[in-house]
Amino acid sequence: MQIRIRGGRVIDPASGTDAVHDLYVADGRIVAWDQAPDGFRVDREIQADGLIVCPGLVDLGVRLREPGQEHKATIASETRAAAAGGITTLCCPPDTDPIIDTPAVAALIQQRATQVGHARVLPLGALTQKLEGNQLSEMAALKQAGCVGVSNTLRPLASNLVLRRAMEYAATFDLTIFLHSEDPALRNTGCVHEGIVSARLGLPGIPEAAETAAVARDLALIEHTGVRAHFCRLSTARAMQMVARAQHDGLPVTADVSAHHLHLTDQDIADFDSQCHVLPPLRTRKDRDELRAGVARSVITAICSDHQPHEPDAKLAPFTATEPGISALETLLPLSLSLVDEGVLPLMDLLARLTAGPARVLGIDAGTLRVGAAADICIFDPNCEWRLDANTMLSRGRNTPFLGRRLKGRVLYTLLEGKVVHQLEGIGA
Amino acid sequence: MKNSHIQIDENGRLCHLLTIEGLERQMVLDILDTAESFISVTEQTVKKVPLLRGKTVVNLFFEASTRTRTTFELAAKRLSADVLNLNITASATTKGETLLDTLRNLEAMHCDMFVVRHADSGTAHFIAQHVPPHISVINAGDGRHAHPTQALLDMFTIRRHKGADFSKLRIAIVGDILHSRVARSQIHALNVLGAGEIRVVGPKTLIPAQAEAIGVKVFHDLGRGIEDADVVIMLRLQKERMQGALLPSEHEYFQLYGLTEEKLAAAKPDVIVMHPGPINRGVEMASEVADGPHSVILEQVTNGIAVRMAVMSMVLGNRYASVEERS
Numbered sequence: 001m002q003i004r005i006r007g008g009r010v011i012d013p014a015s016g017t018d019a020v021h022d023l024y025v026a027d028g029r030i031v032a033w034d035q036a037p038d039g040f041r042v043d044r045e046i047q048a049d050g051l052i053v054c055p056g057l058v059d060l061g062v063r064l065r066e067p068g069q070e071h072k073a074t075i076a077s078e079t080r081a082a083a084a085g086g087i088t089t090l091c092c093p094p095d096t097d098p099i100i101d102t103p104a105v106a107a108l109i110q111q112r113a114t115q116v117g118h119a120r121v122l123p124l125g126a127l128t129q130k131l132e133g134n135q136l137s138e139m140a141a142l143k144q145a146g147c148v149g150v151s152n153t154l155r156p157l158a159s160n161l162v163l164r165r166a167m168e169y170a171a172t173f174d175l176t177i178f179l180h181s182e183d184p185a186l187r188n189t190g191c192v193h194e195g196i197v198s199a200r201l202g203l204p205g206i207p208e209a210a211e212t213a214a215v216a217r218d219l220a221l222i223e224h225t226g227v228r229a230h231f232c233r234l235s236t237a238r239a240m241q242m243v244a245r246a247q248h249d250g251l252p253v254t255a256d257v258s259a260h261h262l263h264l265t266d267q268d269i270a271d272f273d274s275q276c277h278v279l280p281p282l283r284t285r286k287d288r289d290e291l292r293a294g295v296a297r298s299v300i301t302a303i304c305s306d307h308q309p310h311e312p313d314a315k316l317a318p319f320t321a322t323e324p325g326i327s328a329l330e331t332l333l334p335l336s337l338s339l340v341d342e343g344v345l346p347l348m349d350l351l352a353r354l355t356a357g358p359a360r361v362l363g364i365d366a367g368t369l370r371v372g373a374a375a376d377i378c379i380f381d382p383n384c385e386w387r388l389d390a391n392t393m394l395s396r397g398r399n400t401p402f403l404g405r406r407l408k409g410r411v412l413y414t415l416l417e418g419k420v421v422h423q424l425e426g427i428g429a
Numbered sequence: 430m431k432n433s434h435i436q437i438d439e440n441g442r443l444c445h446l447l448t449i450e451g452l453e454r455q456m457v458l459d460i461l462d463t464a465e466s467f468i469s470v471t472e473q474t475v476k477k478v479p480l481l482r483g484k485t486v487v488n489l490f491f492e493a494s495t496r497t498r499t500t501f502e503l504a505a506k507r508l509s510a511d512v513l514n515l516n517i518t519a520s521a522t523t524k525g526e527t528l529l530d531t532l533r534n535l536e537a538m539h540c541d542m543f544v545v546r547h548a549d550s551g552t553a554h555f556i557a558q559h560v561p562p563h564i565s566v567i568n569a570g571d572g573r574h575a576h577p578t579q580a581l582l583d584m585f586t587i588r589r590h591k592g593a594d595f596s597k598l599r600i601a602i603v604g605d606i607l608h609s610r611v612a613r614s615q616i617h618a619l620n621v622l623g624a625g626e627i628r629v630v631g632p633k634t635l636i637p638a639q640a641e642a643i644g645v646k647v648f649h650d651l652g653r654g655i656e657d658a659d660v661v662i663m664l665r666l667q668k669e670r671m672q673g674a675l676l677p678s679e680h681e682y683f684q685l686y687g688l689t690e691e692k693l694a695a696a697k698p699d700v701i702v703m704h705p706g707p708i709n710r711g712v713e714m715a716s717e718v719a720d721g722p723h724s725v726i727l728e729q730v731t732n733g734i735a736v737r738m739a740v741m742s743m744v745l746g747n748r749y750a751s752v753e754e755r756s
Contacts, residue, residue, distance in 0.1 A: 199637035200450070202550040202573030202613055207638070271435070272551030316529055316559075318549035320572070 001043050001418065002026045004036070008048025008379060012055060013352035014359075014368035023053060025375040028417035032371060044420075046413060048379055054351050055367045056088025056376030056414060058358040059332065060178075060256050060304040061232060063325070064121070065396075067108065068097025073309040073396040075109065078329065079118035081395035083422035085305070085329040086378035086411040089359070089366050090119055093178075094126040095153045101126035101137045103145035110146050118421050120376070122148045122362065124178055127166050133157040136166055140173050148362045149230070151178035154279060160217060167225040176228045176363065181214035181239065182206075182280060191320050193281045197266040203319060206281050208236045215239045219246050222253060230361050231255040233306055235280035237290030244299040254361050255299065257291050258306035259335040260326055260401075264288070268401065274315045274322040275401040278306070295353055296345040302358035303350075305332040309397020327397030331388060333380060334407035341408065347382075375418035384410035435557055445557045445566040446740050448575040449617035457621050461585050463739035464732070470507060471734055480742045481510035484541045488514045490569070491547040496706055496730065497569050497579070501544045504737035513540070528552075529559060536561060542745060543567070550574035550610075565744045573608050579705050580614035582736040584622060586729050587660055590701050595622040601648075601655045601696075603630040603686060604664030604713055607637050611705045612664060620644045630654030631686060634675040651686050658696040662703045663688055663713045679712050688714040690721065701725045 003025040010021040010033075024032040024040055031037050062082065065073040082090055092109065094100035100109070106123045113121035125142030127150045129135045139150055150170050157163050170177045187210045192198050194205025215231065219242060222229045234240050234255050243255045260278065265285045269276045276282060294300045308325025315322050336354060340347045359367030366376060385408050390398040414422035436445040443456060470478055486505040488498055498514065505512045517531065535543070542565045545553050550572030557566040570576040591598055600619055606612045606629045619627050629640060630648045640647050648654030655661050670676050693700065702714075702723045710716045719726060 194638045196639045196642040199639055199643055200613075202571075202575070202610055204573075205638060272554050313527065313529075317527070318547065318552040318555045318571070320549045320551070321528075 002041055003044045003046060003415070003418065004042045005046045005048050005053055005377070005379065008051045008053035010053045010369065011348060011351050012369040013348055014055070014356040015370055016348070017369070018348055023369065023377070025377075025415065025418045028375055028419070030369055030371055030373050030375050046379065051379050051381050051412060053369070053377060053379050055355040055369050056378045056416065057086050057333065057354045058302075058362070058367045059087045059090040059307070059329070060302050060358050060361060061258065062090040062092055062305060062307040062329065063309065064092050064109070065309060066096070066112065067105070072311050072314070075112045075121065076116045076118070077394070077396045078307070078309060079113055079116055079121065081329045081393070082119040083414045083416070084394045084411060085331075086333050086380060086414050087305075087329060088119055088376035088378070088414060088416045089122065089364070091122050091124060091148065091362065093151055093153050094124050095131060095155070099126050099131050100124065100142070100147070101129050101131070103141045106142055106145040106147050117416070117419070119416060120366075122146065122364070124149050124151045126150065127152040127170070127177065128157065128162065131155045133162060136169055139170055139175055143173055143175055148364065149176040149178045151180070151232070154180045154182060156184040160221070163218075164221050164225060167221055167227040167229075171225055171227040174228075176230055176361070178230050178232050179218050180232050181211055181218050183210045183214045186210035186213060191277060191281065191324070192269060193266040193283045195266060195284060197269055201269070201272065208238060208283070211236045211239045211280060212242065215242050219251065219253070222246070222251055226252075228252040233258050233261070233280055233304075234291065234300065235261055235283050235287065237287045240291055240294040240299060244294065244297070247299060254301050255294075256302035256304050256358065256361070257295065257300050259303055259328060259332050260306070262288060262292055262295065262303065262339065263335055264401065272319040273401060274317070274319050275326065275399055277315075277319060277322050277324045278326055279324040292339065292344045295339070296349070298349070298357075301353060302361055303332070303336050303353045304358065305329050307395070309395050310399045312398070315399050325399065326401065327393070327395045327399045329395055330393055331400065331402050331407065333378075333411060334409040335402070337382065337409040375415055377413075377415040378411060379413040380409055380411045382409050384408070386410050435554065443744055446577050446744060447553045447557055447566065447568045449577045449580050449614050449621060450575075452621060454621050454623070457581070457584070457618065460581055460736070460739050460743060461588060463743060464581075464585050464735040467735040467738040468732075470738070471731070476507050477509055478507065479509045481505065481508040481745055484510045484745060485539070486510045486512050486542045486544060486741065487535055487540045488512065489517060489535070489543050489545045490515065491517045491545075491552070492570070493518070494546055494570070497546065500730065500733040501567075501569060501737050504734050504741060507734070508738055508742055510741070528555075532556060532559065536564065540564065542741065544569050546570045548572055567740060567744065570610055572610065573613070574610050575614045576610040577614050578733070578737050578740055579611050580618040581740065582729060582733040583615055583662065583703060583705070584618050585732050585736050586703065586725055587701070589732075590725065591659055595619065595624045598624055598659045599626045599628070599657055600624055600660040600662065601628040601630055601658040602662045602664065603651065603654065603688065605635045605666055605670060606631055606640065606664070607635045608667065608670075609664050613643070615662065616643055616645055628654050628658070632676070635670070651688070651692055652695050655692070655696045658700055660701055660703065661688065661693070661696055665705065665707065666709055666713050683712055687712065688718050690715070690717050693718060693723065703729060706730065
């Protein structure tokens with residue numbers, strides 16, 4: 001299938017392009033801009049006048065729930081939802097069941113994703129066996145099997161010594177370590193930010209220091225071991241500033257934030273809204289604003305969905321008994337775009353945080369529209385306003401506080417390696 | 430701060446009682462006045478009125494309680510309701526039934542009111558959101574969040590002793606504020622009634638972060654905290670606080686925050702001393718104070734029945750009123 005994408009505003013942050021161009025796609029790759037190469041025959045034309053054509057989004061945090069929690073979601077359902085959100089590459093954490101601590105599980109997930117064919121799935125391997133925090137996983141084998149990094153997710157390590165060794169071992173194989181920095185003892189039984197809202201509602205709080213104490217320790221060990229590290233889902237202004245300082249000092253560290261942490265605060269929990277139960281918790285308005293500033297200053301180079309689909313029952317209980325997480329694939333782009341409308345950062349920079357930025361964290365050749373690159377393309381209407389409706393969501397998880405919210409910016413087409421994997425219903429061929 | 434509109438119906442009347450936060454001053458006064466009228470009932474030889482005859486009240490206790498459950502039970506019986514006591518810790522949840530399943534089963538038995546106690550903050554809100562519209566929910570204590578009837582009976586007791594003008598009063602709440610639903614509800618109630626000054630007293634480990642934001646002054650010294658107080662409310666200290674590294678020992682706690690006759694001298698001469706019960710004698714207060722002339726602790730228990738009668742009759746009464754208006 002050879003495709004011409006005609007007349008769209010092409011924004012490719014990797015090359016700094018922002019202009020109207022025609023793109024030519026053949027054999028799964030972008031083969032030319034503007035001038036059709038010799039012998040190109042147009043099998044399909046996509047009219048993109050008034051639309052933005054950008055690289056397919058790269059999402060650093062997506063729980064697919066398969067294997068092990070298929071009652072929540074599957075690789076098929078969630079990669080389909082990713083395509084609807086314009087996401088072509090996504091990274092899944094190792095806390096599946098079985099855990100991604102063997103090459104077999106890593107291979108299984110990728111095979112399943114390839115079979116379904118809606119999005120490219122890149123697994124993170126477990127940092128320790130069974131994520132139990134004691135023994136190192138077989139990181140070299142996991143890398144061989146396609147894992148793009150290693151992580152212990154939010155599960156605790158037995159000691160700082162294990163962390164040090166894990167960092168050293170990962171660095172040996174040039175693996176990036178993905179850190180969810182949180183001191184489990186300081187978190188204790190907490191489920192919301194420790195502040196006015198926790199005081200008012202009597203919910204156990206998670207102090208800011210649960211994050212900053214862990215980030216401080218992590219930075220010390222990163223400096224000591226020289227490992228390349230990525231801080232996942234920062235939630236506090238102070239932790240972000242610590243990472244900024246470390247970057248300034250030349251440490252090989254990057255960071256991401258979830259889109260909902262850029263939009264919601266602990267006040268949104270109102271009267272125990274379990275849809276706002278997330279980990280790390282929603283923090284204060286000041287934290288949210290500082291995180292936005294960190295995104296603008298590219299201390300934070302990636303915005304991710306932190307997608308965590310749940311069955312309805314998981315949120316139907318008293319707040320503390322509910323499972324944390326938001327189904328977020330389909331809101332990643334519109335929520336992020338609203339930052340441009342609110343003047344936080346220019347559109348080019350915003351799209352960089354969704355494409356080239358996360359691709360660089362993963363060290364993969366994605367998130368670009370240059371000639372020769374895989375034709376992973378997202379085509380969206382920046383002005384289309386729509387309402388998020390549980391009945392039309394493609395993710396199996398309908399757990400989101402944004403249901404009914406008016407969103408601006410909608411994906412019309414998503415191409416994965418030159419194949420149209422999503423086309424918004426009602427859009428002409 | 431957002432209010433709990435879920436407990437107020439479209440006509441502005443109380444249809445559940447989940448928290449004091451967000452209640453209008455007049456509504457709190459109405460409850461206290463209604464309770465006042467029930468005091469005479471509880472003092473008669475025939476202690477019953479037929480207000481809730483034919484209604485079924487379910488005491489749904491997911492956490493152990495003696496005092497609160499029995500006063501709710503007595504209150505319901507004195508209103509002529511049928512009462513069902515369910516101790517859920519021992520039954521359904523251990524069999525893997527979800528909270529919502531338990532509720533659905535009880536609804537199927539055509540009950541009119543759930544009086545709920547649960548160890549998780551927000552449970553009463555959760556239940557109120559998921560019951561059908563003909564069922565009322567009374568929060569009898571949810572986690573660390575709220576215990577509104579306790580706060581109301583405390584306001585009732587204060588009003589009986591100190592008069593209706595709360596703006597002249599200085600009230601000190603002493604002890605484990607962090608884990609106390611009673612303290613949270615008292616603070617809201619005192620703020621609604623325009624209390625002159627609300628103080629909380631305790632070590633930093635037992636005071637919530639940013640406590641000032643909920644309308645109190647924080648003190649760490651008992652003597653300074655209860656100085657010139659009109660009302661001193663002591664909170665129960667749970668034994669498990671020693672394990673969580675929140676306190677070194679009961680001994681040191683009593684030395685610093687335990688109320689003795691000697692320390693109480695810093696308060697006003699006509700101070701009243703309150704406690705939601707059950708008391709740990711020698712931990713948060715000395716027996717001489719608990720049984721002394723300033724103590725109104727047993728009166729609180731008696732008043733609890735009248736206040737709970739008031740809340741139950743008002744909430745269920747409002748139900749019928751709105752049903753009749755609709756039909």
